[in-house]
Amino acid sequence: MEKRDLVIIGGGSAGMAAAVAAYDKGVHDILILERTEFLGGILNQCIHNGFGLHEFKEELTGPEFFTRFVKQVEERGIEYKLSANVVGVTKDKVVTYFSGEDGCVEVQAKAIVMAAGCYERNAGAIGIPGDRPSGVITAGQAQLYLNAYGYMVGKKVFILGSGDIGLIMARRMTLEGAKVLGVAELMPYSNGLERNIQQCLKDFDIPLYLSHTVTKVIGKGKLEAIEISQVDERMKPIPGTEKRFEVDTLLLSIGLIPNNDLLDKAGIEASKTRGAKVDSRMMTLSAPGIFSAGNVLHVHDLVDYVVAEGRTAGEGAAAYIKGELKPSEEGILTEAGKGIGYVVPAKLDLDAPGDALEVKFRVSRPSKNVYVVYSQGGVPIKKILKLAIIPSEMEIYKLPKNLLKADGGPLTVSLEPKEEK
Amino acid sequence: MAVELTCIVCPRGCHLHVDDDLNVTGNSCPRGAVYGKQEVSNPVRTLTSTVVVEGSGHLWVCPVKTDVAIPKGKLFDAMKEVNAVKAKVPVHIGDVLLKGIAGTEANLIATREILD
Numbered sequence: 001m002e003k004r005d006l007v008i009i010g011g012g013s014a015g016m017a018a019a020v021a022a023y024d025k026g027v028h029d030i031l032i033l034e035r036t037e038f039l040g041g042i043l044n045q046c047i048h049n050g051f052g053l054h055e056f057k058e059e060l061t062g063p064e065f066f067t068r069f070v071k072q073v074e075e076r077g078i079e080y081k082l083s084a085n086v087v088g089v090t091k092d093k094v095v096t097y098f099s100g101e102d103g104c105v106e107v108q109a110k111a112i113v114m115a116a117g118c119y120e121r122n123a124g125a126i127g128i129p130g131d132r133p134s135g136v137i138t139a140g141q142a143q144l145y146l147n148a149y150g151y152m153v154g155k156k157v158f159i160l161g162s163g164d165i166g167l168i169m170a171r172r173m174t175l176e177g178a179k180v181l182g183v184a185e186l187m188p189y190s191n192g193l194e195r196n197i198q199q200c201l202k203d204f205d206i207p208l209y210l211s212h213t214v215t216k217v218i219g220k221g222k223l224e225a226i227e228i229s230q231v232d233e234r235m236k237p238i239p240g241t242e243k244r245f246e247v248d249t250l251l252l253s254i255g256l257i258p259n260n261d262l263l264d265k266a267g268i269e270a271s272k273t274r275g276a277k278v279d280s281r282m283m284t285l286s287a288p289g290i291f292s293a294g295n296v297l298h299v300h301d302l303v304d305y306v307v308a309e310g311r312t313a314g315e316g317a318a319a320y321i322k323g324e325l326k327p328s329e330e331g332i333l334t335e336a337g338k339g340i341g342y343v344v345p346a347k348l349d350l351d352a353p354g355d356a357l358e359v360k361f362r363v364s365r366p367s368k369n370v371y372v373v374y375s376q377g378g379v380p381i382k383k384i385l386k387l388a389i390i391p392s393e394m395e396i397y398k399l400p401k402n403l404l405k406a407d408g409g410p411l412t413v414s415l416e417p418k419e420e421k
Numbered sequence: 422m423a424v425e426l427t428c429i430v431c432p433r434g435c436h437l438h439v440d441d442d443l444n445v446t447g448n449s450c451p452r453g454a455v456y457g458k459q460e461v462s463n464p465v466r467t468l469t470s471t472v473v474v475e476g477s478g479h480l481w482v483c484p485v486k487t488d489v490a491i492p493k494g495k496l497f498d499a500m501k502e503v504n505a506v507k508a509k510v511p512v513h514i515g516d517v518l519l520k521g522i523a524g525t526e527a528n529l530i531a532t533r534e535i536l537d
Contacts, residue, residue, distance in 0.1 A: 061486055172470075194434025195429035203493065
């Protein structure tokens with residue numbers, strides 16, 4: 001069996017950042033396995049700008065951003081294989097992949113970084129009522145067709161879901177000559193970043209229907225029309241509120257799911273995000289030496305944070321390979337308290353480098369004038385006032401280590417309303 | 422007339438208030454003040470799109486952008502010109518594919534390296 005120090009699954013932003021970080025920490029026997037024909041991951045189709053404000057202090061397009069990482073990988077001579085599809089990972093760190101060039105190969109790794117990104121929730125997942133014509137596709141798939149292959153998927157478009165990819169596609173297809181008739185969002189607030197609502201919808205007078213969903217798909221063979229309805233507080237459509245739109249395309253931007261099947265099948269414990277449970281170094285709790293970073297762990301809004309997480313995983317993997325990082329039973333487990341959707345990592349590791357430990361989370365719903373409360377063993381150790389906090393923006397807080405006690409019990413993040421005086 | 426708008430310089434999305442004399446409040450950083458003033462007096466956007474690329478074995482289109490932001494009202498004129506541009510391999514990031522797009526100072530530049 002082939003042997004490698006470090007195998008990285010996925011050659012997108014998280015995977016490349018992990019490879020470069022591990023290399024710079026002295027681990028040079030690295031193999032990146034990438035399923036598609038290109039390094040760069042999802043940024044290959046994200047031709048819009050807005051990437052890199054944290055990482056490079058300038059605004060880049062997706063391809064410009066990932067090209068800088070490809071150069072870092074190539075400068076170091078880090079080996080990568082394209083069109084190499086990983087089909088299996090074991091807790092003993094055996095990676096099985098297929099490629100046209102190599103056939104079926106098993107590699108024994110000393111450490112693994114899982115960086116396989118996420119996939120889109122599709123029509124089947126939400127069971128839209130009505131016909132099943134062509135013309136109903138996910139926003140990311142339409143983005144791939146348009147930005148990588150130059151094909152427009154339709155001319156009269158409606159978009160279900162206000163996720164960022166849907167908003168960006170609303171602008172992109174409008175600029176390419178399509179008529180985007182509207183965006184329907186089930187929740188009473190948008191799930192996209194504020195800048196995208198402004199730049200992609202308001203700039204082009206595209207209406208956003210909050211608390212609305214698609215209640216009927218109409219078309220024999222090809223999509224002819226859709227019907228949307230307003231929903232009540234319990235998300236049930238309200239009869240009599242139907243609106244009909246004649247469209248040839250319905251884009252779905254209804255959520256992203258970590259592409260974590262490989263670790264699931266290996267029996268590695270998953271968290272609420274459906275990514276693996278990891279510690280502060282991004283090492284999985286139930287399989288020492290297997291790390292996880294980027295959208296496969298939890299879905300990010302900004303690639304800059306994906307890269308930072310990849311780097312942490314790469315540095316952790318290098319330390320593990322060099323025997324500097326021993327799996328430990330100790331550490332502080334984290335919990336999502338009131339108003340919090342999820343917390344990453346699942347365990348804070350006081351031995352991790354630095355004076356503070358990152359706690360990342362999303363709130364369950366938008367709130368104003370609330371405290372984010374960090375409590376250990378039920379005792380508040382830090383309170384931070386937030387004037388506004390929304391689910392579409394991931395929060396990152398560097399929790400000073402000196403506030404934490406090794407034996408102080410689990411850390412809970414929760415929201416508390418500010419007392420009105 | 423005072424204008425309320427959402428800052429789009431970064432993903433934070435501050436709520437800006439711009440008064441008649443172009444004074445900006447509600448911003449968290451200096452870039453927000455610049456944006457608020459600009460957005461009310463002369464809104465501009467960076468245009469990103471793709472152009473046909475000839476001579477590549479594995480890519481049909483090459484992503485492009487305007488090297489500086491152009492007036493919002495010129496986006497559709499610029500798109501007409503973008504759609505007539507063809508690139509040839511090799512393409513490097515920053516290659517100028519069209520100068521002075523839609524009568525502006527902006528150039529259309531490649532944002533991807535396509536060597537073969």
